[in-house]
Amino acid sequence: MEATMTTMFKRIPLALATAITLGALSVAPTATAQEIDVRGPLAGAPAVIGLRVYRETRFQIQLHSTMTLEDEFTRAVFGGGQLMFHPTDWLGIGAWGGFAFMHLDTQLTDEVVAKGQTNGVNVISLPDSERFPDQIGKIKWIAAPQLSFIPLRGKLGIFEKLFVDTDFYVFGGAAFIGLEERAEVTKNQASACKNMGELSTQIMCFSRDVGDREQRMAIAPTFGVGLSLYLADFLAMTLEWRGMPFAWNTSGTDESGHPDGDFPDEAIDSEDQLSHFNHMFTLGFAFYLPTDPGLSHMDEE
């Protein structure tokens, strides 16, 4: 009986939801099929005639600067470029890439350097707080073949004075990410250090290798949205947001094991690479070749 009542109560929201949906549909205006014969000058016309076609059969060469967002320990600043070809005005194919020429430590990293504490439990994770910046993970480069889809093309006006052609695009592809992380510390290495006796001796043992780095390449999906503001027939400023989820060890610490269970596992390895939703903002300037854009539907004017 109790189970039946529970089931019934669970169904009430579902029934309520169904009723709301049906009610909404019933009050919505009824659409009736109708053929419209527009006889005026707009009969059969596209939304815009003489639209500047900025992308169709044109190459785009973009120079950009990109900065990662919401980083825990360090944020990367990239310089790079993008090469795209657009077979149509709404589709592009090409590649985006960048090299990180600067890494800016976050306030949290500064706090760990200044106040981090080391004891017998976390000595493998933080053997030397002052050298913490040497152990954090960094993105070194990114290369991403991708497709761009440009569904929206329009213009915007600023203070009713300045008008700029613009388009909105989404993109997606595969990203190859060059990473630099703290070098692996095996369980044998860790146990050798842990068996050295006093904490100060253990700290010295772990600190020897804390600055060692390993390079690897991660592969991840990448996607995002962007806005192009056309400053001239051949030049656009682009604002773009990009996401790329992948797993890496951002802190160089021992993270594996259940949070409430078997921590630490006394090793720094691939088990400590945790999933992160990495995302970034790009400001770029795109040059288009050939330099003159086409015009749409000119034969219909």
Add this chain to the structure above:
Amino acid sequence: MVLKTPTRYVLISALCALVSPALTHAQDMSFDLDEAESDAAPEADAEAGGEAGAEAGGEVEMGGEAEAGGGAAAGGGGDLLDELTSDDDMEEEAGDRAPREKEVVEEIYAVQRMYVLRNGRFELAPSVAFTVNDPYVSHPSLAVGLNYWVTNVLAVGGSFLWYQGVESESDLNFSIRRSTRLAVPITQYQLGAHLNFTYVPIYGKFTMFNSAIFQWDSYLVGGVGMVRTRPVAVVDPAVRSFDFDWRVSFNAGIGIRVFLSKYLTVFGEMRDYMYLEKLENLDVRLGEERESESTWIDQNATLTNNVSLHVGITLFLPFTFEYTYPK
């Protein structure tokens, strides 16, 4: 934020209920012959100042804005199908639902009207907000705003945000404590209430595959209000607990609003709520002073930025409006 399945059903359905009538209203257009003949086009139209077709630099646009006057003149609330069939209501009521042909003529006007007039209208804006700048604790909220448009580009209004119960602490806090023996002081929010101005300096329109046209604008928002917060005890949770208290908060942001009809929009907004926070004291006093509440709070206030991404809809009231000048 994880919603239980029944709650999700209700929210999705409520969203359907709000959006479904609007879907058939998107992009009002009037091709009505009578209207086109009766409304003589004047040489200039003050209301059209912001949407003059000439600014396109040679582009000739059709359909995208010719609808602006028609919807209002017809008084139909902006429904394309209603307007197209408005002359034949009797036949509709008689139950004649068979496909049929209708002749319409569309006029081109030298200067087009603005798609929507906002002055003198209220704007109700429910939304959900997500924290984008705090990796330690997330402050999502349910928000609602109410604006009154003094002019077409300037509004005054207020907003209310509810946080308690939907906040969540990230795994990063636990990881930091475990790996570095550092406690990061965090706070919990209960609610916020703000007064603000909204100004629209940027507007535009998009065509999708050179067929449908979407009107949109970008706006700046800013103001002052109060937010009710309290520290979360992470340094000495065995002894310390905190009550909510009010803080003065300033906010500034930028948003984008896309019109689905003359009264319904979807919007996204990035707003920074700034205030001075009293965090938990990282030092724990010994002896009897440990129990003294005066030692629990750090006396130095910390400037806190809660940058939130709002996503929601806005509803303009009244639904219809009238242009001052004829087409």
